Amino acid sequence: MSQLETYITQNEERFLEDLKGWLRIPSISTLPEHAKDVQRAAEYAAEQLKQGDLENVEVIKTQGHPLVYGEWLKAADKPTILCYGHYDVQPVDPVDLWQSPPFEPTVRAGNIHCRGACDDKGQTMMIFKALEALMKTQGELPVNIKVLIEGEEEAGGASIEHYVKTYPERLRCDAILICDTHMPSSEIPALVIGMRGMVYTEVEVIGAKGDLHSGTYGGVAPNPLHALAIIISKLKDEDGHIHVPGLYDKMRQPTETEQKFWQQDPLHLNEAFKQEMGVSQLSGEPEYPPLQRATARPTLEVHGIVGGFVAEGAKTVIPARAKAKISLRLPPELKASEVYPLFEQAVKQVAPKDVKVSVTQLHSGDGLLVSTEAPVIQAAIEALQQSYGRKPVFVRGGGSIPIASLFDQILQAPLVFMGFGLPDDNLHAPNEKYSLAQFYKGIRTIAEFLQRVH
Amino acid sequence: MSQLETYITQNEERFLEDLKGWLRIPSISTLPEHAKDVQRAAEYAAEQLKQGDLENVEVIKTQGHPLVYGEWLKAADKPTILCYGHYDVQPVDPVDLWQSPPFEPTVRAGNIHCRGACDDKGQTMMIFKALEALMKTQGELPVNIKVLIEGEEEAGGASIEHYVKTYPERLRCDAILICDTHMPSSEIPALVIGMRGMVYTEVEVIGAKGDLHSGTYGGVAPNPLHALAIIISKLKDEDGHIHVPGLYDKMRQPTETEQKFWQQDPLHLNEAFKQEMGVSQLSGEPEYPPLQRATARPTLEVHGIVGGFVAEGAKTVIPARAKAKISLRLPPELKASEVYPLFEQAVKQVAPKDVKVSVTQLHSGDGLLVSTEAPVIQAAIEALQQSYGRKPVFVRGGGSIPIASLFDQILQAPLVFMGFGLPDDNLHAPNEKYSLAQFYKGIRTIAEFLQRVH
Incomplete structure (x- = not known):
C-alpha cells in the first residue's frame, strides 16, 4: 500500500469529522441573518487549507461574502491547477421534511445527511483532503495549486x-478543476465536457394605445396576447422544431462516439426519468435521442407571459400590450451573438400585421465544449478509471454553470468537471446527503488526478 | 306650447339643481368607506320619486346597497313600464386629471362635469323629471309605471x-325602459336593440408534475405555456376566424337593413375610431364590416395567461401548469350552453399530445335581440324622431348589460334601451360630463315616449 493510500485510510474518520464541523455552520448565502455563519464557514475553509500546508491562505473580503484563497506554487516546470468549490449552501425550507436537523450532520446507511453535505462542502472538502494527503506524505504537491472557494454560488456569484475579472493574472493556470457535478450512478464515473449557452429575451407586443373592453372592441381590436400565441406557436412547433431561419445552419455534426452515447443513454433518460418528471412521454424532437435533446440541441422555451388579467375570476380586458419571456439554449457551436439577431428577425417575420412587436435581450452567454483530447482530461479519465474500474462517460450539461463560462472566457484554460455527487443526493431539497463511499473515493481520485497531470 | 312643454321649460333650472344635489353625493359603490354616501344617494332618489308623486316609494334594504322603488299603477287598461337606472358611480382615480373636483358639479361649455353626470345619475334623473312633468301637468301618468333603481351597477349588481329573481311578480310589466346607453352623436338618436352573450372560460394545461429548470429539462419537458400558445393560435387565426367546429353553424343570416347599416356605418368605426384606439388598422375578419364584427359576429379573446415567471428579469422555469382566460362573445342566436361544449371539444382536439388540458366555464350568458316591430320600440322610434328630427339608428352592443339579460330572462318583456349619452362623456374616466342639451332633450323624449306607448 502506498504511503498516500495509508495516510488516507488512517485519516478517513478525521476527514469526516472535519467535514462535519464545516457542515454544522449554516452558511446560507441568500439569507442576511446568516451572514456571520457564512463568514465563519469561510474561515473554516481557510483553516483547512492551512492544515494542508497551503501558502498565502487568505479570506478575501468582497462586496458580498468572502472568497477563500490558498496556493502552493513550488512545483517548478509543472502545470498549475486552479481548484474551485463553494462553501455557501441553499436554504433548508421546508424544515419539517428533514429526517434529521438540516445542520446536524447525521450518518445513516452510509450517507451523511446535512445541508451542504454534497453541494458543495462535501465535494470541496475532497479537494482539501486530497491536497493534505499529498502534502503530508510527499512533502510537496505534484503540481502547482491555486484554490479559490466562493461563498455566493447559490446567490448569483x-x-x-x-x-476573476479584476485579477486574472493572479488566477492564471493551465487547467481548472471544478468539483460540483454528478455521476449517473455510483458505478459510472463521469466527466462533464460541455454545457449549453443561452439567449434570454423578452418579446413585447403592442396593440391599441390602452386596455380595451372586449364587449366594445372584441372583433376589431388587436389582441397582443393572441398575437404572442401566434408568434410563439410559429417559433416552435409541437415536435420541438425551432423555426428561426438560419438557427440550425452552424450545428456541428456530432461524433460517432457522441451519437452512440446518446443512443445508449446510460443516464437518467428512461422510465424512471419520466416518472420523476411526472409525464407519460417525453417532449421534443422525436428524431433525436432524449439525451441529445436535453444537452446538445438548441431549445426554445417560454417562461412566462406578462399582460392582461391574471387574478382569480373573469375580466374581459383586451390588454394594450403583452410580453413573453423566451429563452433559447444553445449548443457551444451556436454563438449567442449570432443567434439573437436571427431570433429577432424571426419574431418580426411571424408577428401578425396588426400589432407592433419588439425584442429585447436580457442576457446571454455562450456554451462550452472541452476537448476530450486535452492532456488534463486524459489525466482525469485515467484517475477515474483507476478508482471505478471503468472509463468515465462524457456528459454534457443542458444548462450553464456561470462560473465555468467565466473561467473559460477569462482564464482560457481547459475545465475539468470531475464531480462525485449521485442523482439522489437531494441538492437544494430536504434531506440532502452525500455518500461516504463517494467522499472517500473522491479524495483518492482527486489525488490520483493531480499526480497524473503533466 | 303644451302644458307639458311649458312646465319642462320653466323648470329646467330646478331640474339641473336637483341633479347637482344628487351628483354631490360621492356614491362610489365599490369603496366601503362610501357606504353611507351610497345610502344617502338612495334616499335622495326616493325623495325625487316622491316629488313626482309616485306611490309606495321605498328604499329597499338588501345584502349590499339599497334598491329604490316607486310606482304609479292607476292607468287602467294601459301597459306597465318598468324604468331602470342606477345611482352608484365609479371611483374617481386618478383625481389629479380632473379639471374640477369630481364631486362638485361644474358647468362648462354646455356640459355638466361630475362623476355620475351621465352614468347614470344624469340619465336616471331624466326619468324622474319626465314622470314629474307628466304628473304635475296632467294629474296622472299615461301608463302604469314601476321604477327600480339600483346602487350596485358598478359593483356586480x-x-x-x-x-328580480325573488319578486318577479312585483316587477311584472309590459316593457322595460333602460336609460344607460349612448347615441353615436348629438344628431343621431339610437336605440340599442341587441347585445352579445358570452362564455368565459379558463383553459388549464398541465405538463410535468412540478416546475422544471430549462437547463436540465429543456428539449424533453412539456411546456404548458407553449402548449397554450399552440391551442390559442389554432382556436383563432390571424384574420379573426374562430376555429371551433360547429360554432358558425347556427348563425342567422343578417337582414338587408342590418347589412346596409353595417356597411354604411354611421357610427364610430372610422378614422377617428382608429385614432381613439391608437391603431393604424382594425383587426378581425376582413370580409365583414367592422361594426358587424364588433357587435354581431362571435369573437374569441384571450384576457390573460397565468403561469411561469412574470416578474422583472430572467428565470428559466418551465412551469408545471399554465392557464389561459379565454372568452367568446356570442350573437343572440348562438346560445352559451350550446357553444361551450363545442369550445371545450375544440380545445381538446388542438391541444398538443404531451400535455393534459382541461376547460372550466367561469360564467356565461346569452345575448338578446329586440324585435324592432314591437309596439314599444315603435313608440320609442316616434319619440326620438320627434326630438331629433330623424329616425333613430338601431345599434347592437358588442358586450352584455347583465341587468338586461336578467330582465329579459325573468320578466320576459321587451327592452327599450333609450340612452342619451354621447361618445365623449368620459364614463369611468376623469372629467365625466353630460350634455345639458341632451339632459333636457332626454326628459322631453322620455315623456313623449311614455305618452306614445299603448
Whole structure:
C-alpha cells in the first residue's frame, strides 16, 4: 500500500469529522441573518487549507461574502491547477421534511445527511483532503495549486465574477478543476465536457394605445396576447422544431462516439426519468435521442407571459400590450451573438400585421465544449478509471454553470468537471446527503488526478 | 306650447339643481368607506320619486346597497313600464386629471362635469323629471309605471339580481325602459336593440408534475405555456376566424337593413375610431364590416395567461401548469350552453399530445335581440324622431348589460334601451360630463315616449 493510500485510510474518520464541523455552520448565502455563519464557514475553509500546508491562505473580503484563497506554487516546470468549490449552501425550507436537523450532520446507511453535505462542502472538502494527503506524505504537491472557494454560488456569484475579472493574472493556470457535478450512478464515473449557452429575451407586443373592453372592441381590436400565441406557436412547433431561419445552419455534426452515447443513454433518460418528471412521454424532437435533446440541441422555451388579467375570476380586458419571456439554449457551436439577431428577425417575420412587436435581450452567454483530447482530461479519465474500474462517460450539461463560462472566457484554460455527487443526493431539497463511499473515493481520485497531470 | 312643454321649460333650472344635489353625493359603490354616501344617494332618489308623486316609494334594504322603488299603477287598461337606472358611480382615480373636483358639479361649455353626470345619475334623473312633468301637468301618468333603481351597477349588481329573481311578480310589466346607453352623436338618436352573450372560460394545461429548470429539462419537458400558445393560435387565426367546429353553424343570416347599416356605418368605426384606439388598422375578419364584427359576429379573446415567471428579469422555469382566460362573445342566436361544449371539444382536439388540458366555464350568458316591430320600440322610434328630427339608428352592443339579460330572462318583456349619452362623456374616466342639451332633450323624449306607448 502506498504511503498516500495509508495516510488516507488512517485519516478517513478525521476527514469526516472535519467535514462535519464545516457542515454544522449554516452558511446560507441568500439569507442576511446568516451572514456571520457564512463568514465563519469561510474561515473554516481557510483553516483547512492551512492544515494542508497551503501558502498565502487568505479570506478575501468582497462586496458580498468572502472568497477563500490558498496556493502552493513550488512545483517548478509543472502545470498549475486552479481548484474551485463553494462553501455557501441553499436554504433548508421546508424544515419539517428533514429526517434529521438540516445542520446536524447525521450518518445513516452510509450517507451523511446535512445541508451542504454534497453541494458543495462535501465535494470541496475532497479537494482539501486530497491536497493534505499529498502534502503530508510527499512533502510537496505534484503540481502547482491555486484554490479559490466562493461563498455566493447559490446567490448569483457576483463577488467571484468581479474578482476573476479584476485579477486574472493572479488566477492564471493551465487547467481548472471544478468539483460540483454528478455521476449517473455510483458505478459510472463521469466527466462533464460541455454545457449549453443561452439567449434570454423578452418579446413585447403592442396593440391599441390602452386596455380595451372586449364587449366594445372584441372583433376589431388587436389582441397582443393572441398575437404572442401566434408568434410563439410559429417559433416552435409541437415536435420541438425551432423555426428561426438560419438557427440550425452552424450545428456541428456530432461524433460517432457522441451519437452512440446518446443512443445508449446510460443516464437518467428512461422510465424512471419520466416518472420523476411526472409525464407519460417525453417532449421534443422525436428524431433525436432524449439525451441529445436535453444537452446538445438548441431549445426554445417560454417562461412566462406578462399582460392582461391574471387574478382569480373573469375580466374581459383586451390588454394594450403583452410580453413573453423566451429563452433559447444553445449548443457551444451556436454563438449567442449570432443567434439573437436571427431570433429577432424571426419574431418580426411571424408577428401578425396588426400589432407592433419588439425584442429585447436580457442576457446571454455562450456554451462550452472541452476537448476530450486535452492532456488534463486524459489525466482525469485515467484517475477515474483507476478508482471505478471503468472509463468515465462524457456528459454534457443542458444548462450553464456561470462560473465555468467565466473561467473559460477569462482564464482560457481547459475545465475539468470531475464531480462525485449521485442523482439522489437531494441538492437544494430536504434531506440532502452525500455518500461516504463517494467522499472517500473522491479524495483518492482527486489525488490520483493531480499526480497524473503533466 | 303644451302644458307639458311649458312646465319642462320653466323648470329646467330646478331640474339641473336637483341633479347637482344628487351628483354631490360621492356614491362610489365599490369603496366601503362610501357606504353611507351610497345610502344617502338612495334616499335622495326616493325623495325625487316622491316629488313626482309616485306611490309606495321605498328604499329597499338588501345584502349590499339599497334598491329604490316607486310606482304609479292607476292607468287602467294601459301597459306597465318598468324604468331602470342606477345611482352608484365609479371611483374617481386618478383625481389629479380632473379639471374640477369630481364631486362638485361644474358647468362648462354646455356640459355638466361630475362623476355620475351621465352614468347614470344624469340619465336616471331624466326619468324622474319626465314622470314629474307628466304628473304635475296632467294629474296622472299615461301608463302604469314601476321604477327600480339600483346602487350596485358598478359593483356586480348582486342585490338587484337577487331581488328580480325573488319578486318577479312585483316587477311584472309590459316593457322595460333602460336609460344607460349612448347615441353615436348629438344628431343621431339610437336605440340599442341587441347585445352579445358570452362564455368565459379558463383553459388549464398541465405538463410535468412540478416546475422544471430549462437547463436540465429543456428539449424533453412539456411546456404548458407553449402548449397554450399552440391551442390559442389554432382556436383563432390571424384574420379573426374562430376555429371551433360547429360554432358558425347556427348563425342567422343578417337582414338587408342590418347589412346596409353595417356597411354604411354611421357610427364610430372610422378614422377617428382608429385614432381613439391608437391603431393604424382594425383587426378581425376582413370580409365583414367592422361594426358587424364588433357587435354581431362571435369573437374569441384571450384576457390573460397565468403561469411561469412574470416578474422583472430572467428565470428559466418551465412551469408545471399554465392557464389561459379565454372568452367568446356570442350573437343572440348562438346560445352559451350550446357553444361551450363545442369550445371545450375544440380545445381538446388542438391541444398538443404531451400535455393534459382541461376547460372550466367561469360564467356565461346569452345575448338578446329586440324585435324592432314591437309596439314599444315603435313608440320609442316616434319619440326620438320627434326630438331629433330623424329616425333613430338601431345599434347592437358588442358586450352584455347583465341587468338586461336578467330582465329579459325573468320578466320576459321587451327592452327599450333609450340612452342619451354621447361618445365623449368620459364614463369611468376623469372629467365625466353630460350634455345639458341632451339632459333636457332626454326628459322631453322620455315623456313623449311614455305618452306614445299603448
